[in-house]
Amino acid sequence: MFDGLKDKLNSFKENVEEEAEPVEETADADAETEPADADQPDGREEPVEGEPGTEPEPEPEADADDGDSDRGLMERAKLAATGKEVIEEDDLEGPLEELELALLSSDVEMSVAQEILRGIRENLIGETRSKVKTTGLVVEEALRDALIDVISVGQFDFEERIAEADKPVSIIFTGVNGVGKTTTIAKLSQWLDERGYSTVLANGDTYRAGANEQLQQHADALDERLISHEQGSDPAAVIYDAVEYAEANDVDVVLGDTAGRLHTSNDLMDQLEKIDRVIEPDMTIFVDEAVAGQDAVNRAREFDDAAAIDGAVLTKADADPQGGAAISIAQVTGKPILFLGTGQDYDDLEPFDPEVIVDRLLGHDEDAEAGEAAA
Structure with a gap:
């Protein structure tokens, strides 16, 4: 899952590590020098301050740029002496440009890619690090924080919301x-x-031929009750009847299907608005394919604008090498991804945990598997 994006993120870490070369070990800029010998190399005694002819020669004035440069070198020397190093903006310029292209080619929405880059800059530029902490690790931590900030927007605990709702x-x-x-x-x-x-x-x-039969097959396989009307019936009436059934039979959750539609289908969008008025659903969930990439991101935005959604489910995530939709949808809509569909079986539904997803993108799941295998 998301292997293509995973490879590109790892390339970014390696590129920054190559650019951010360690500063040389030098003496502390404030360290005292060794005392001079009493006699000069030519055998003369060292002049005594105050005697004629001992006035120090004036030092040439340094221009402002040289002063800034000297101070920068001084700071790096001090960091080196204390076992620390710093990542500078120049170290990131090339790798960040390549990362932006990599994110866009992985179907990450442009504004989301820019937000990730902004987070990385804030977390890295001018940041000092201990020499025992590799540049790669520092970059990975910054990248992890930036990704989590982007994909955890609006995140809530789905099961907790179900438990607490009437x-x-x-x-x-x-x-x-x-x-x-x-x-x-x-x-x-x-x-x-x-x-x-x-x-x-x-x-x-109620518009698609065979829709009742398809959902009835699932209901039979799961031993669940299906509420349906004849084809062409009012969708709001069907879902209203399901809510009435649930109230009468102490059923916890009503799961209502609707006709597939585009945001430009005015009559179908009007149906959604009617369902909102009649049913006042506790949640509206947008479903799309992870492999749709940028199209899924655009549709999520459009559906949220037309009839506000509370979250999203991305299907076929197991077949998506890019991960752009998973990275982008929450940031674009302000509404979280709640689940990933990862196969055809009923148990192929994975709750969307931003930290787990980011660790997977950074290869931590492979590290954990390798550790378990070694044990």
Whole structure:
């Protein structure tokens, strides 16, 4: 998952490490010099201050640039003497340009890529480090912090919200056609069941032929109840009936499917607005494919503008080598990614944990696996 982006992030770390060469070990700039011999090399005694002819020769004036340069060298010398080094802006200029191109080529949205670069600059430029701490480690920490800041925007604990909400909790799923909304509903139904929550499925996709049959197959496989109406019925009425059923039968969560739509489909977007008015769902979740990359990011923004979403699920994350959508959606919409779909089975649904995802991008999951194998 996201192997292409992982490789590019590792290349950035290596590039910075090459650019940020260690400063040379030098004596402390404030260290005292060895006392001079009493006699000069030519045998004469050292002049006594105050005697005629002992006035010191005036030193040439240094221009301001040389003074700044000397002070910079002095600071680096002091850092070296105390076992520290500093990463400077020049060290990052080339690697950051390459990283920006790498992020954009991995379908990371431009404003998000720029936010990541800004975070790295803030965390690295002028930062001193102990010599026992490699440049690569310092860069990795800065990169990790910048990535987490970007992808954890709006993050909340989904299970905690379910636990604390009044029952039944109504959740509506929306997005374009063919991205896996119906399968995601089935996966989430099993995920909730494993945590002790009962669910009822509602087919608000009343326009697509075969939609009832598809969701009914999932309901049968999971031994769950499906509420559906005839094709062409009012989607809001279907989901309303599912909420009524849940209230009457002490069901915890209603999972409502809707027709796939584009944000430009005015009649279908009007349906979403009607569902909001009639049902007042506790959550609206946007579903799209991780492999859609920049298209998924743009659609998430558009759906959020048209009918506010509370979070997103990205399907086919296991087939996505780039990771641009996973990196960008939360920052662009201000709403978190809640789950990743990682396969076709019902248990192939992974809660989205920003720290876990970033560690995976930085290769920490491979380090952990290697450690377990060695043990």
